[in-house]
Structure formats: C-alpha cells, structure tokens
Amino acid sequence: MLYSMQDLQRGLEGHDLVLPSGVKGVWGRGEVMEDIIRRFNDLVSRETKDDGAQELQYPPVLARSLIEKLGYLDNFPQLAGSVHSFFGKDAEAREIARKAREGEDWEAMLQPTDVMLAPAACYAVYPNFSGMLPGKGRLISVTGWVFRHEPSDEPTRLQSFRMREFIRMGAQEEVVAWRDTWLERGMELLKRLGLDAKSDVASDPFFGRTGKMMAAQQVEQRLKFEILVPVISHEAPTAVCSFNWHQDHFSGKFGIRTAGGETAHTACLGFGLERVAIALINTHGFDPAQWPADVRKQLWP
Ligand code: AMP
Ligand code: ZN
Secondary structure (H helix, E strand, O other): OOOOHHHHHHHHHHOOOEEEOOOOOOEEEOHHHHHHHHHHHHHHHHHOOOOOOEEEOOOOEEEHHHHHHOOHHHHOHHHOOEEEEOOOOHHHHHHHHHHHHOOOOOHHHOEEEEEEEOOOOOOOOHHHHOEEOOOOOEEEEEEEEEEOOOOOOOOOOOOEEEEEEEEEEEOHHHHHHHHHHHHHHHHHHHHHOOOOOEEEEEOOOOOHHHHHHHHHHHHHOOOEEEEEEOOOOOOOOEEEEEEEEEEOHHHHHHOEEOOOOOEOEEEEEEEEHHHHHHHHHHHHOOOHHHOOHHHHHHHOO
C-alpha cells in the first residue's frame, strides 16, 4: 500500500528526512535522507566501477550562451532558471535595498549574468568533447544539482534536485546498444532494492502546441525511456530514472565525431537521486534501520 501524498509529506517532515523551506519543491535534506541518497549513488558507483567512466564534476550553473546554443528556450522556456544580479552604483544600491525592505518590487533592478541554472546534469559535458572521440567513444559520469521551474505539492517533484548521470558518446550502434543494456541494468538494480519498477517509453514536457508534436515524435522514435515506480499512485507511477538517446542533436552542435570521422551519437541516463530515495522510503518505510536486510546490505555494505 502507498502512503497518500499528504501522509508521505507529513512522514518525510516528521522523521526529519525533509526540512521545508516555505517554497514548493525546495527543501533541505536531513542527515538520514542524505545518507540514503549518498548510499544509493555509491551503490551505482560500485556497480559501474569496471565500465571505465570518466568522472567529472560541474557547478550547478551553465554559461547562458550554452543554454542558447542548446535551444533550451525553444523547447522548455517554462522550466528555465536564470541567474540575475545587481550591476548598479551606490544610489541604486540604496534604492534596491529600500525597495526590498519596504516590500516593493526590486527584482526589476537586477540584470542577467552570464549564467543560468543547469536544467540537466549532462548539458555541461557535451561542449567539452568537441572533436574526435577515441576509438571506443567515451563514457562520462556526473552527479549534479539541477533546477527546473516546476513548483508542485508532490514531494517527488522538486525545483532543485540531484541527478546521477552517465553520458555515452560514440557510433550510433554503440550508443543505442549501451542505452538498451542500461535499461535492463537499471531495472535490475532498482528491483534488487525491492522497488516495483517497470519501464516505458516516455517524452519530455516540451512547451506549447508545437511541443505536443515534438513529444509525439519522441515517443514514436523511442528516444526516451523511463523506469517508473509507484510512489504517489499506482496509476501514474513516478519516473526515477530516464534514458535519452539524443541521436546527433548534441554531437552535431558541438562537432563531436567518431574516430571514423562521422558525426557521433550521444545518449545519457539519469537517476533522480531524491526520487529514488523517496521511492525507497515509500516502499520500505520512514526508518532505514527497519528496511529489509537484503536491501540494507546493498546500500550499507
Ligand atoms: P529528465 O532529464 O527529465 O529525464 O530527468 C531525469 C530524472 O530526474 C528523472 O528520471 C527523475 O528521476 C528526475 N527528475 C526529473 N524531474 C524531477 C523533478 N521535478 N523533481 C525531482 N526529480 C526529477
Ligand atoms: Zn542527460
């Protein structure tokens, strides 16, 4: 049986797993919650230690020019987060502070900086690999904070959360085979943790009317798959891991080529770390010390 959305939220807060901020989809992680997240991420690292991934680390912001080049605003303007700051002189500084103190609109006195909040952990990676790939392509691993402007009361839909991603670049067949293998592997990993996981073809929340067509095409071409676990409901299970085959979308923009000189293909997979943790909590209970021994053994070896 699943907790209702309210009971889940109350339980997460009552057990100090989640520390609310007053903003929807933005909360602090308590010690135990963070331990679950870290342990799951470590389990993924152990499972993949022989894969030969290059582990990189990026900040949670991206160059504004990269967001433009990726066409993010064509597809997901509703999710974007922009970093603005103050560029004025003394008099304006006094004015902005006064406005904020007195509850007036002060944001209009800010101007855009060179950065936006990262909407996916993998976006920073592609521009770093322009040029020719080694013979077998590349495999990259990143864990990063991402922002998506989708305020919600669902405890599993956050504005700021972490993704553990793997990014594969190479020849089309290699990349597709990697994605297919990982779909099985991801399912096996999550099922071993006692999660009632299933996979399905999926689409991204492209904006507006043309977006509906893009989403339909994405499904038709089977470019996106998700692993879903019932958290809020059985009818609409929650995506805990996604697999995206970008074809030559990123490699074309950044000139990423195979050793044979052709435009490479790329694919990524991303575990939503907070979602995996909440799915585990929802399945096994609010106190990890009481979780089944075979689940605990894997996360706390
Ligand atoms: P996506 O890039 O949309 O395929 O997302 C990758 C993974 O991040 C998904 O499978 C989810 O597990 C997680 N995720 C996506 N959106 C959210 C959100 N708003 N809150 C928490 N996790 C999310
Ligand atoms: Zn990605």
